Amino acid sequence: MTAVRRVLLPAPRSFCAGVERAIEIVERLLERHGPPVYVRNQIVHNTHVVADLESRGAVFIADLDEVPEHAVVVFSAHGVAPAVEREAAERGLDAVDATCPLVAKVHAEAKRAAEAGDTVVLIGHEGHEEVVGTMGVAPERTVLVESAEAVPALEVADPAKVTYLSQTTLSVTEVEQIAAALKERFPGIKGQGAEDICYATSNRQAAVAAVVREADLVLVVGSANSSNSNRLVELAVEAGVAAHLIEDAGQLDRAWVEGARTIAVTAGASAPPALVDEVVAAIGAVGPVEVVERPVAEETQEFLLPQRLRAAGPDRGR
Secondary structure, eight states, X not given: OOOOEEEEEEESOSOOHHHHHHHHHHHHHHHHHOSOEEEESOSSSXXXXXXXXXXTTEEEESSGGGSOTTOEEEEOTTOOOHXXXXXXXXXXXXXXXXXXXXXXXXXXXXXXXXXXXXXXXXXXXXXXXXXXXXXXXXXXXXXXXXSGGGGGGOOOSOTTXXXXXXXXXXXXXXXXXXXXXXXXXXXXXXXXXXXXXXXHHHHHHHHHHHHGGGOSEEEEEOOTTOHHHHHHHHHHHXXXXXXXXXXXXXXXXXXXXXXXXXXXXXXXXXXXXXXXXXXXXXXXXXXXXXXXXXXXXXXXXXXXXXXGGTSOXXXXXX
């Protein structure tokens, strides 16, 4: 008799409120204006979401120069620097901001700290779109740090006037380690530890941490450029468990499944829930499975749409 394989589904997983809001903004704009609706960078870091919106008329661009004058353009959930907002206004573009409110909160904190004369130390990964946007809030007063080892080399104008902030999609443990190094280097530094990390990122990490010791294999559904998805893989690997980041069921290796009796399947905050269902079905195709939900938190957070998109009805030609 074939042994039944256990599939653990840690929760929360998949879409968060900020991602749902950003996607809905693009969908509503397409409904009201008709295509094309231009989106600066990927609206969220997931290839399936991007491909779906492209099929409905969204056009993803890297530079505002690619947007015709007076066209609708959406700023992605990762946020943009104020210079990008100014450029859109100067070109007469109809800009709609889909920045996650939790990223916008970090921008506001950076602005306040810089205006108070502090150097802003941003904990984050160089080149990530969220980091580029946050660095752009006060570029002359902001420095980036990517690791605790880099802290001793940081140069600031006044060691007594320093505030640290964090990219919202990092590992909680990683941020706490860097924050500890910053506090040792700058005893008077202001900051909130890992509180800048968004609830969705920390919840998904906690959910994986709660099941990882039971698993022989962890599968994280998400795109390669999704920061929070990559952190989930790292968490599992650091616990000594084999883990893989996969876009969808098509990337599932049968050999991984055959070699595991208990498999945890989760998804980053920008991955559609249906992709997890498809991965579970693919595991079930290898042999019988028992699917077990493992919730560690309930997410009830909702973010309002921009005012112009809350009322019903089209506004074509606006």
